[in-house]
Amino acid sequence: MSYTVYLSGEIHSQWREEIKQGIQVLGLDILVLSPVTDHDASDAAGDVLGEEADNFWRDHKSSKVNLIRTQHMIDRADLAVIRFGDKYRQWNAAFDAGYCAALRTPYITLHSDELIHPLKEVDASAMAWAQTTDQVISLLQYILQD
Template identity: 70%
Template sequence: MSFTVYLSGEIHTDWRDEIKRGAEAAGLDVVFTSAVTDHDASDAAGDCLGAESNAFWRDHKSSKVNAIRTKTLIQQADLVVVRFGDKYKQWNAAFDAGYCAALDKPYVTLHGEDIVHPLKEVDAAAMAWATTTEQVVEILKYVLRD
């Protein structure tokens, strides 16, 4: 069985690469997609639409251009992994999880035990909560087994 997995959330660690390497080592037939993870490029996504003197409008245009990719790839995914990291608040990840819930799209959250409480509603709608990338790979191995 082939699977498409959208990797959402934190962009400051190599968690995406860890999952990809684990899936490849397990011989899983998975296509991984993601938002643009280059922070500067993401912030500038709407700059082609014209300069803005107010940072709000620059962010607004860029978020809409980014949403074209995000919404399309989440809709096409069979599963979404939503990573909440330690260093920054990932409001976009929480939004992606809510979008998955609204679409009835299965998702797995990936985060440490220290943020269980603030993510209780996000985790409650998830199909699983993982604390390691290895656990995510194990879930994929199970879901894709013959």
């Protein structure tokens, strides 16, 4: 079985690389998709459309340009893994979870137990909650077994 997995959320740690490495080590037939993870590049995605004096409008344009990529990738995905880090609030990840829920695209949340309460609604629609990338890799292995 082949799967396409979208990795959404926190960009300040190596969690994506850990999952990709685990997929490779296990030889799982998974295509991994992700948003632009270079923070500065993501913030500047709309700059090609013209300079903005107000940061609100710069962020507004860049978020729409980024959304072209995000929506397309989630639309292609069989499953999403949505990571919430402890240091920053990933509002975009919560939005991605909502988009997945609306599309009925299954998703797994990945976060520490300190975020259980603030993410209770997001977790309620998730198919699983993982605390480690190893757990995510094990879930992917199970899902793809013959």
